[in-house]
Amino acid sequence: MKNIRDSHFKLHTTSPSYPILASTELGILHAKDHGEWHSINAFNLSQKLRDFIKNNTEIFEIDDVFFKSGLYFSDPNKVWIKCNLLTGKELREILCDKYGIYLSRYTKKHILINFHFGVTEECLDTLISALSQIEKNTLSRNFSLNENELSEYFVIPYPPGVPFIFPGQKISKNDINNIKKHQDEKNILIYIKEVI
Incomplete structure (x- = not known):
């Protein structure tokens, strides 16, 4: 009990939450004990997604920019996917609305997939399945092209x-x-x- 009373004054916050503080401590200990495995796993999952996009898709492509300097370097666990037939916003909305996959970052033609410690093989399989279905649906759209009209495509x-x-x-x-x-x-x- 004394440790909790003492920590109340050591940790400066307007609303100390002991469950949150305890979960933070547990997270630190978990990262210390298992962080290397999680880092390797996140890297392997990002490579698996890169391989899938490269070898199995037509409308998606990996669009990473790798750089390294004395101050910063590219994070291999962040995967930029370029969408050749959809905007980044359209792809993000389809992934969220139809497949329950929420992505916070996108550009005009890209989405960003960020592999972190919480991403599992099942998460990646769900994303790969969704991208496969989106590609199939996108490529099979029926476009109406009529004789003597000018094509937009x-x-x-x-x-x-x-x-x-x-x-x-x-x-x-x-x-x-x-x-x-x-x-x-x-x-x-x-x-x-x-x-x-």
């Missing part, structure tokens, strides 16, 4: 990934037939409205 069959319709191009009957042919053959058609 690049239309790119994948593979090989070479556009056959460009923004500003007048859509011909042949273009419509080409789109239908790719759809009938279950090829992926990517529609991009701006230069990436």
Whole structure:
């Protein structure tokens, strides 16, 4: 009891909360005993996400900028994902609203995934599953391109990934037939409205 009374005056705060102070102490002890394992785990999970994006996605890409100086260096546990067919805000909202994954940081074309001690393999699997489904839904959108209208999109069959319709191009009957042919053959058609 004396230690609690003494700590009341040693810790300067307007509202000391002993449960919070105790949990902070437990957190410090846990980090001391298990911090190395958590650090390695967070790094391994960030690498697993990088590998997944690199090898299994078409509309997402890793966009890290690595730097090192005497004063600062890049954190390998922070992963910037570029979204080629969605804005960062759109992707963030889809992840939150449809998959229950909350991200606080994003830019016009990116989201930031931050791997810390609390992130588990299950968290990463949930994110990977969500990104896979988002990509599938995004690539299968039905865009309406009509004959004799000007296209607003690049239309790119994948593979090989070479556009056959460009923004500003007048859509011909042949273009419509080409789109239908790719759809009938279950090829992926990517529609991009701006230069990436």
